[in-house]
Amino acid sequence: MAAINDLFSRFGPRAKTKIILLGSPDFRFENLMNQVRSLNLEHVSPAKLMRSEISRRSGSAGTDEATTLARLRRWFFARKPDAGFVLTDFPATLLQAKVFDEWLDARDEALSAAIQTGPGSPESVVQHYRILGLLVEAEGLAA
DSSP states (O other): OOOTTOTTGGGOOGGGOEEEEESOOOGGGHHHHHHHHHSSSEEEOHHHHHHHHHHHSSSOOOOSHHHHHHHHHHHHHHSOTTOOEEEESOOOSHHHHHHHHHHHHHTTOOOSEEEEOSSOSOHHHHHHHHHTTOEEEGGGTOO
């Protein structure tokens, strides 16, 4: 049985939890962010993937939407089936959110939650996850 103060207990087994973080967290969510970081999950962001790609090859890598989607697609389909993750800074656009939904469907997977941790995420992306019933307001978790 999960502890009462475990913010992520309702998302199912920790190893299979799939979370995206929308927006830029501020100091009010430090406790939440520490708990997210402590989960034994892969933490992924386009910036992290870009840094590793740049270090492997010479020249600069593009930062446009197609390049971001290509990098995230490579990561997504290379990971173990049903492995949990925490995604930050992605999806950053409604197109990316819809493409990500297609990837999840292709692997018969589902997100555990989309947590809005602060400002910075386009309203269309927030609304997309609200309509899907996946949006969790971080203010309710940050206590």
